[in-house]
Amino acid sequence: MLFGEYHGQIDDKGRIRIPARLKSDLNGEVTITKGINGCLFLFSANDWNEKIGSKLDSVPLSDISVQRSLRAFFAGANVLEEDNQGRTLLPKNLREFGAIKKDIVFIGVGNRAELWSKEVYDDYLAGKVTNIGVDYDKLFGELNKYGV
Numbered sequence: 001m002l003f004g005e006y007h008g009q010i011d012d013k014g015r016i017r018i019p020a021r022l023k024s025d026l027n028g029e030v031t032i033t034k035g036i037n038g039c040l041f042l043f044s045a046n047d048w049n050e051k052i053g054s055k056l057d058s059v060p061l062s063d064i065s066v067q068r069s070l071r072a073f074f075a076g077a078n079v080l081e082e083d084n085q086g087r088t089l090l091p092k093n094l095r096e097f098g099a100i101k102k103d104i105v106f107i108g109v110g111n112r113a114e115l116w117s118k119e120v121y122d123d124y125l126a127g128k129v130t131n132i133g134v135d136y137d138k139l140f141g142e143l144n145k146y147g148v
Contacts, residue, residue, distance in 0.1 A: 001024070002108030007118070010104055014095060015087040018042070018080075019106055022113045023104065032094060033077040040098050040119045042080075042106075042113040090115075 006019035018030065022042075029045035043052065059066050076097065080088045090100065103118035116124070 001110055003112050004108045006106040008104050009102055010090060010100055015092050016104060017086055018088060022106055022108055030080045031077055032080055033073060034097050035114055037124055038098060040094055040115040042093050042115060047111050049142065
């Protein structure tokens with residue numbers, strides 16, 4: 001189970017270090033994608049395949065609203081690869097989505113970790129609404145009827 005709050009920074013080349021405790025609990029390959037409220041979701045390979053992928057096998061192609069949500073969710077997904085110094089390049093599209101510039105916060109949320117810009121996270125905790133352009137929270141909510 002993933003839990004805790006961890007602070008760090010992204011370097012000038014867009015690399016991050018996943019905190020050791022979270023990395024250990026994620027157990028190997030990590031998939032990252034756009035999350036809700038302006039954060040990024042990090043899933044272990046097992047959770048990504050079994051808890052996300054397998055539930056979506058039943059989504060009919062005719063369910064247009066869910067197909068739009070799937071496209072947004074999966075188009076932003078990437079498998080993170082660590083270099084020999086323990087750093088991971090965070091793709092530019094995800095840095096932009098999460099408004100990540102320098103200070104970052106990782107939090108463990110049960111079956112996933114979340115990566116936040118510190119500023120966005122502080123605003124979220126203060127109850128301020130994050131404006132990320134597209135209503136990604138609504139798109140993600142469409143997947144709820146399929147157990148995601």
